[in-house]
């Protein structure tokens with residue numbers, strides 16, 4: 001592949017920024033344009049449900065790079081401007097104001113947006129959490145909140161529950177169709193996490209879908225009701241954390257290969273000649289070759305680095321092994337590889353009841369993933385077993401089965 005003269009990156013989150021940064025680190029001398037629809041300097045999202053939401057950090061601590069830093073990197077920065085379409089033939093992107101930007105190579109890094117169910121009446125007391133604006137707005141609301149209902153028992157819902165408790169919200173209920181983070185943690189670790197939340201006073205109402213959120217009839221409009229088919233939960237604030245979808249709406253007319261999980265790419269992030277994608281907007285092949293869209297900060301940056309190397313003609317393909325972390329109260333969870341989902345689960349360090357443990361997951365033949373709780377070292381050590389596609393080692397089979405621990 002010839003090194004391009006002009007690279008246009010659409011989306012100024014961690015993936016978009018990392019492409020730009022890595023290109024310059026590797027000495028790319030050409031023109032770089034970075035386009036983002038949000039007004040703010042590019043920022044990181046993990047603190048939005050933790051330190052920014054709890055006001056432990058000023059929002060600026062989440063900034064990835066200021067305008068000055070990007071200018072220093074020689075980047076033409078266009079913020080507060082959404083891209084609205086992409087033309088493969090012309091290798092160009094059209095902006096909301098009608099401007100067309102042509103380039104030799106285009107990188108799609110438009111991430112995701114929060115899912116808003118049709119029954120959700122969004123407003124100051126019914127919110128989602130995806131952007132810095134969402135986090136600051138929710139933080140204000142939580143300051144006055146007494147009764148919080150969180151719809152969604154995945155990682156985001158649980159982080160919001162933990163932060164709300166830290167802020168002193170007395171009544172916090174998590175509603176969801178399944179046990180907390182069960183699809184990634186498996187049953188036993190999920191139960192351990194649920195117990196940690198319950199110790200802090202969080203209540204769970206699980207197993208039933210939410211079908212509506214409404215104001216309580218005949219009461220002050222401050223009271224909301226979260227309806228399930230059987231019964232309802234009262235709240236003064238509702239957070240909807242039911243997932244995110246790849247932001248591909250602007251590509252609808254492009255004829256790019258786009259699946260349920262976003263833009264389809266190969267191990268170099270290539271979509272079609274002249275177009276790459278990285279981060280949450282795309283589905284990237286995992287170790288087993290299965291295309292997967294993952295919602296993890298480190299993985300988005302690793303994909304972006306791989307795209308930059310490919311643009312520079314490097315012969316490197318990135319074998320994606322998802323890595324994530326989550327902070328809830330003083331607990332740091334870390335996950336690597338493919339976990340949960342009915343796999344074999346064995347404790348490889350600590351005990352489930354203790355304050356620190358690591359669990360390995362397997363598919364009968366090999367180690368597919370590991371999850372640690374306050375166990376950075378054990379988790380790091382086990383990562384080697386996952387990345388090498390190691391056969392399920394005898395010392396792990398002799399370890400304790402989580403469901404009997």
Ligand SMILES: Cc1cc2nc3c(=O)[nH]c(=O)nc-3n(C[C@H](O)[C@H](O)[C@H](O)COP(=O)(O)OP(=O)(O)OC[C@H]3O[C@@H](n4cnc5c(N)ncnc54)[C@H](O)[C@@H]3O)c2cc1C
Nearest residue numbers: 011013014015037045046083110111112279280295296297
């Ligand atoms: C509240 C929260 C907490 C999180 N915590 C963790 C955590 O603890 N650990 C972890 O591993 N991961 C965490 N994540 C996930 C992690 O932040 C994401 O995986 C990461 O942000 C993905 O980066 P990205 O650049 O692909 O997408 P994004 O961060 O979504 O960035 C995409 C950017 O593109 C812009 N854009 C979208 N459409 C257009 C358009 N048409 N034109 C121009 N620009 C556009 C968007 O406005 C956005 O700025 C968290 C996510 C959230 C929301």
